[in-house]
Amino acid sequence: MAEPAKEIVVDPGLDETIKKLTSEKIEKTINKVLTKGAAARLKVYMQTCVHCGLCSEACHFYLSHDKDPRFSPVGKVKQTLWEIVKRKGRVDGEFIKNCSRIAHTECNVCRRCSMYCPFGIDMAYLLLLVRRICALLGVVPQYLQDTVNSHAVTMNQMWVKQDEWIDTLQWQEEDAQDEVKNARIPLDKEGAEIMYSVIGPEPKFLAQLLGNISMIMTVAGMDWTMPSFDGWDNSNMPMYSGDFENMARVERKHFEAAFKLKVKKIVMGECGHAFRGAVYDGPKWLAWKEPPVPLIHAVQFYYELIRDGKIKIARKFEQPVTIQEPCNIVRGRGLGDMLRYIMRAACEDFRDVYPRYEHNYCCAAGGGVINCGPPWKKSRVEGNRVKAEQLKATGAEIVVTPCHNCHSGIEDIINYHKLGMHVKFFSEILVDVMEIPDELKAE
Amino acid sequence: MAELESFDWETKEKLVADINEWRSKFPAIYEFVVSNDGEKISAPVRTEDDEFTACVNGETWENTFEKLWSLKFGYDDRLAGLSRKDDEWTVAVDDETWEESFEYAWNIQLSPDGKSIAVNIKGENGYGIALNGKTWENGFVEARDFAISPNGKFTAAGIQTKRLGEGDIFGFAEGIWTVAVNGKPWERNFLNVWSITFGSDSSTVAAEVRVGEYEYAIAVNGTPWNKVFKCVWEPIFYPQGNDVLAPVQVDEGWTMAKNGELIWDRKFVQTWHQKFSPDGQKIAAVVAPEFGKWTIAIDGSSWNRTFKDAVLPPVFSPDSKRVAAIIKENNRWTVAVDGAPWGEDFDMIWDPVFSPSSDRVAAKAEKEGKFCIVLDGKPGKQAFENLWNPVFSPDGAKLLIRSIEDGKYYRRVVPVEEVY
Ligand code: SF4
Ligand code: SF4
Ligand code: SF4
Numbered sequence: 001m002a003e004p005a006k007e008i009v010v011d012p013g014l015d016e017t018i019k020k021l022t023s024e025k026i027e028k029t030i031n032k033v034l035t036k037g038a039a040a041r042l043k044v045y046m047q048t049c050v051h052c053g054l055c056s057e058a059c060h061f062y063l064s065h066d067k068d069p070r071f072s073p074v075g076k077v078k079q080t081l082w083e084i085v086k087r088k089g090r091v092d093g094e095f096i097k098n099c100s101r102i103a104h105t106e107c108n109v110c111r112r113c114s115m116y117c118p119f120g121i122d123m124a125y126l127l128l129l130v131r132r133i134c135a136l137l138g139v140v141p142q143y144l145q146d147t148v149n150s151h152a153v154t155m156n157q158m159w160v161k162q163d164e165w166i167d168t169l170q171w172q173e174e175d176a177q178d179e180v181k182n183a184r185i186p187l188d189k190e191g192a193e194i195m196y197s198v199i200g201p202e203p204k205f206l207a208q209l210l211g212n213i214s215m216i217m218t219v220a221g222m223d224w225t226m227p228s229f230d231g232w233d234n235s236n237m238p239m240y241s242g243d244f245e246n247m248a249r250v251e252r253k254h255f256e257a258a259f260k261l262k263v264k265k266i267v268m269g270e271c272g273h274a275f276r277g278a279v280y281d282g283p284k285w286l287a288w289k290e291p292p293v294p295l296i297h298a299v300q301f302y303y304e305l306i307r308d309g310k311i312k313i314a315r316k317f318e319q320p321v322t323i324q325e326p327c328n329i330v331r332g333r334g335l336g337d338m339l340r341y342i343m344r345a346a347c348e349d350f351r352d353v354y355p356r357y358e359h360n361y362c363c364a365a366g367g368g369v370i371n372c373g374p375p376w377k378k379s380r381v382e383g384n385r386v387k388a389e390q391l392k393a394t395g396a397e398i399v400v401t402p403c404h405n406c407h408s409g410i411e412d413i414i415n416y417h418k419l420g421m422h423v424k425f426f427s428e429i430l431v432d433v434m435e436i437p438d439e440l441k442a443e
Numbered sequence: 444m445a446e447l448e449s450f451d452w453e454t455k456e457k458l459v460a461d462i463n464e465w466r467s468k469f470p471a472i473y474e475f476v477v478s479n480d481g482e483k484i485s486a487p488v489r490t491e492d493d494e495f496t497a498c499v500n501g502e503t504w505e506n507t508f509e510k511l512w513s514l515k516f517g518y519d520d521r522l523a524g525l526s527r528k529d530d531e532w533t534v535a536v537d538d539e540t541w542e543e544s545f546e547y548a549w550n551i552q553l554s555p556d557g558k559s560i561a562v563n564i565k566g567e568n569g570y571g572i573a574l575n576g577k578t579w580e581n582g583f584v585e586a587r588d589f590a591i592s593p594n595g596k597f598t599a600a601g602i603q604t605k606r607l608g609e610g611d612i613f614g615f616a617e618g619i620w621t622v623a624v625n626g627k628p629w630e631r632n633f634l635n636v637w638s639i640t641f642g643s644d645s646s647t648v649a650a651e652v653r654v655g656e657y658e659y660a661i662a663v664n665g666t667p668w669n670k671v672f673k674c675v676w677e678p679i680f681y682p683q684g685n686d687v688l689a690p691v692q693v694d695e696g697w698t699m700a701k702n703g704e705l706i707w708d709r710k711f712v713q714t715w716h717q718k719f720s721p722d723g724q725k726i727a728a729v730v731a732p733e734f735g736k737w738t739i740a741i742d743g744s745s746w747n748r749t750f751k752d753a754v755l756p757p758v759f760s761p762d763s764k765r766v767a768a769i770i771k772e773n774n775r776w777t778v779a780v781d782g783a784p785w786g787e788d789f790d791m792i793w794d795p796v797f798s799p800s801s802d803r804v805a806a807k808a809e810k811e812g813k814f815c816i817v818l819d820g821k822p823g824k825q826a827f828e829n830l831w832n833p834v835f836s837p838d839g840a841k842l843l844i845r846s847i848e849d850g851k852y853y854r855r856v857v858p859v860e861e862v863y
Contacts (some may be wrong), residue, residue: 013612067500144607146615149612149615161570162563163547163549186473188513189474191791192609211702230587248674249674259753259755264791286735287713287735287737289734289751292753296776361454385661
C-alpha cells in the first residue's frame with residue numbers, strides 16, 4: 001500500500017526516549033508483557049481474524065481518514081502487536097515509536113470495534129497491550145507522561161497542590177452561598193452518605209463546577225462530603241499510558257479515602273474514563289472484583305435526583321441541545337437511557353444523535369488521546385470528521401458532554417470543523433433550570 | 444492507659460450539651476467532634492455576624508475567625524483547629540492562636556500523646572511543616588503530607604527539591620522528590636516518595652520510594668533497600684529497633700518483606716495494611732489469597748474464610764492473641780473476629796475495639812439511619828441519632844458511650860451487660 005505523506009509530529013516523549021533503547025531491552029520487555037498466556041491468546045486472534053473488515057467501519061479514525069486501512073482497528077493491531085509477535089520481539093526504537101503513535105494517539109480504546117467483530121476480537125485490549133510495552137520502555141507522548149507524573153506525585157491529574165485543592169473548595173463553597181443559603185462543601189465529614197469525587201481539571205480550570213455541585217447537593221438535601229486529602233481525584237491517566245502500577249496506586253487512594261470517610265457510596269462527577277478506571281481497570285489490578293465502595297456516575301446520580309423529585313425543574317432549558325455519549329458510561333455501562341431521561345427532563349428541545357447508545361461514535365479525545373497534548377491535536381480532530389457530521393446533523397446549538405475528555409474533545413471538533421455549537425456539562429444546565437426553594441434562596 | 448484511668452467511670456449519665464439550643468443561637472453549625480473522655484462536644488459555628496468560632500459545650504471561644512474548620516481533640520483534650528483571620532491561616536488551640544500565621548495551613552495532626560500539633564504550611568519561604576507554632580527553617584517548592592514522630596518532637600514530609608518546567612518529563616525522570624526530616628532533605632532524590640513513617644525511637648524515618656520508572660523500594664533514612672520490587676506499599680517499623688516491614692510485589696504476587704528480604708513464603712494477589720501485635724511477635728495484614736477474595740493473614744497464613752467486597756485493616760487484641768477486622772460482603776458491613784464474621788450486618792460499621800482483657804469486642808454501627816453499639820456481634824438496645832466509638836473502662840466492666848439523642852449530647856457509662 002502506498003503510504004500517503006504524513007505530517008511529522010515532534011514529540012520528545014517519543015523522539016528522545018527511543019534513543020536510549022537497545023534491542024535487548026526491547027526484546028526483554030516485550031517478552032515480559034507477552035507472557036505465554038498473552039502470546040497464545042494473541043496467536044489465536046491472529047489465526048481467527050478473517051480480515052473481513054467489519055471492525056473497520058466501527059472506527060471513527062478509519063471513517064474520517066477516507067477508509068485508509070492504516071487507521072482501521074485491525075490495521076492498527078497489524079502494524080503493531082502482530083508484527084511484534086511475528087518478529088518475536090526483535091524490533092527497533094523507530095518501530096516502538098510508531099507503536100506509541102498508533103496505540104497512544106490514534107486509538108481511544110473506546111471498544112466500538114470489538115462490538116462489530118464476529119469473533120469478538122478485542123482490539124482495544126490489544127492496543128492497551130501495545131501501550132503497556134511502550135510505557136515499560138519509557139516511550140509515552142510527553143504530555144500524557146506529564147499527567148502520569150502528576151498522578152504519581154499528587155494523586156491528581158493536574159499537579160494540583162494540597163493547599164490549592166482545599167482553598168478552591170472553600171471559595172467555591174462561599175460562591176455557592178451567594179445563590180443558595182447555607183450551601184456547603186463539607187470536608188472530611190466522616191459517616192456522610194456520599195463521597196463526591198472529581199477530576200483534576202475541575203479545581204484547576206473549571207472551579208465553578210464545584211460550586212455547582214455544592215448548590216445541587218444542598219438543594220437536593222444530600223448528606224455528602226469531599227476529602228481534603230489526596231484521593232479526591234477519580235481520574236486516571238496512568239491507566240492509559242500503560243503505567244498500571246501508578247494506575248493502581250491512584251485508584252487505591254480514591255477508595256481508601258472513601259473507607260476513611262466511612263461513606264456508603266462514591267458519586268463521581270461528569271467523566272467517562274474516570275468511571276472506567278474506578279469501576280473496572282483499577283479495582284481489577286488491585287484484586288477487587290467490584291469497586292469496594294459502590295460508585296455512581298453523575299449521569300445516574302442526576303437521573304435519580306430528578307426521578308425521585310429531589311431536584312425539581314423550574315423551567316426547561318430552551319436552546320436546542322444534543323448529547324455526546326461518553327463510551328465509558330454508555331457503551332461501557334449502559335447509561336444511555338438515563339442520560340436521555342435527564343436531558344428530556346431539563347431541556348425543551350432535545351435532539352437525539354445517530355448512531356446512538358452503544359453504537360455511538362467516540363469523541364476521539366478519550367483513552368488518553370487528548371492528554372497527548374497539542375502536538376497530536378490536529379490528528380485527533382481530523383480523525384473525527386464523522387463526529388462533526390453527526391453533531392451537525394442534529395441542528396442543535398449546545399452539545400451536552402457528561403465527560404471531561406469528551407467536553408474538551410468535542411469543543412476542539414466544533415472549532416476545527418466550524419460547527420458553531422457550544423459544549424456544556426449537564427450540571428451547568430441543571431443549576432440553571434432547577435428550582436431553588438424559597439427557604440434556600442440566598443438573600 | 445493512664446488517661447483512661449482518669450476518666451469519670453462513676454457518673455452514669457451526663458447531659459453535656461443541648462445542641463437544640465445551639466441551633467437557635469447560630470445560623471450554621473458544622474461538623475461535631477467530642478473529646479476522648481466524652482466530657483466535651485464542639486463544632487465550628489457561624490455567628491450572626493457571619494464569623495466563625497468554636498462552640499464547646501455551649502460556650503463559644505472569644506476569638507472569632509473568617510473561617511474555622513478541622514477541629515480535633517487531642518488525647519489531653521485540648522481542642523485544635525485550622526483558622527483564618529485577615530486572610531492568613533494558622534492553628535487555634537483552646538481559643539488561642541499560634542503567633543505565626545501562613546498563606547495556607549492544612550492537615551492538622553497531633554502526636555500520639557496529644558502534646559504536639561503540626562500542620563502542612565505554605566509561607567513566605569515556600570512549603571514546609573510547622574510544629575507547635577515553629578516552622579521548618581527551609582522552605583521547599585512543595586511539601587506534601589507529613590508524619591509526626593512518636594515523641595512529638597520531629598516531623599518529616601515528602602518534598603520537591605527543584606522547580607520543574609511545565610511538561611518537563613526528563614527533569615522529572617532525574618528524580619526531584621525526597622523526604623525532609625525537620626526541614627533537612629535526605630541526600631538522595633527519587634522519582635516519588637510516599638507514606639512516610641517514623642520508627643519508635645523517633646529518629647529513623649522510612650518511606651516508599653520509586654527508584655526507577657518501574658522499580659520500587661523502601662528507603663530508610665535516605666538509603667533504599669538493596670532490592671527493588673515491581674511495587675511496594677506503606678512501610679511500618681518493627682516495634683523495637685530500626686527494621687522495616689513492607690508489602691512488596693514480586694513476579695508470583697504480593698508478600699511481606701523485612702528490610703528487603705521476603706519473610707512470608709506465601710504470595711497473595713494483594714497484601715497491605717500490615718500491623719504488629721502489641722507484644723511485637725505477630726504480623727497481621729489484609730490479603731487477597733485469590734482475585735476478589737479478601738481476608739486477614741497472620742504471619743503469612745490466612746483465615747479460612749474470605750470475604751467478597753473488602754476487608755479493612757486488622758486490629759489486634761491487647762493480649763496479642765486475637766485479631767478483628769471490618770469486612771464487607773454484598774455491600775453489607777460487619778466485623779470478623781479470628782476469621783468468624785458476626786451474624787448480623789450493617790449499613791456501616793466502625794473499627795472494632797477490644798476490651799482490656801481481650802475477651803470482648805465492641806463497635807459503633809449504623810442501620811437505617813440510626814446508630815448503635817454492637818457488642819460481640821449483637822446490637823445494643825438503644826438507637827442513637829449520632830454516636831462516637833465506644834471506650835471500655837480499664838477493668839473492662841463498663842463502656843463509655845458518647846451519643847446524641849433528640850438533639851442532646853450525652854455522656855454515659857454503661858455496665859457492659861446492660862448494653863443489650
Ligand atoms: S478508536 Fe475505538 S474503534 Fe477505533 S480502534 Fe480504537 S477502540 Fe477500536
Ligand atoms: S472484524 Fe474481527 S475478524 Fe474481521 S477484520 Fe476485524 S478483527 Fe478481523
Ligand atoms: S472521552 Fe468520552 S467519548 Fe471519548 S472515549 Fe472517553 S468516554 Fe468515550
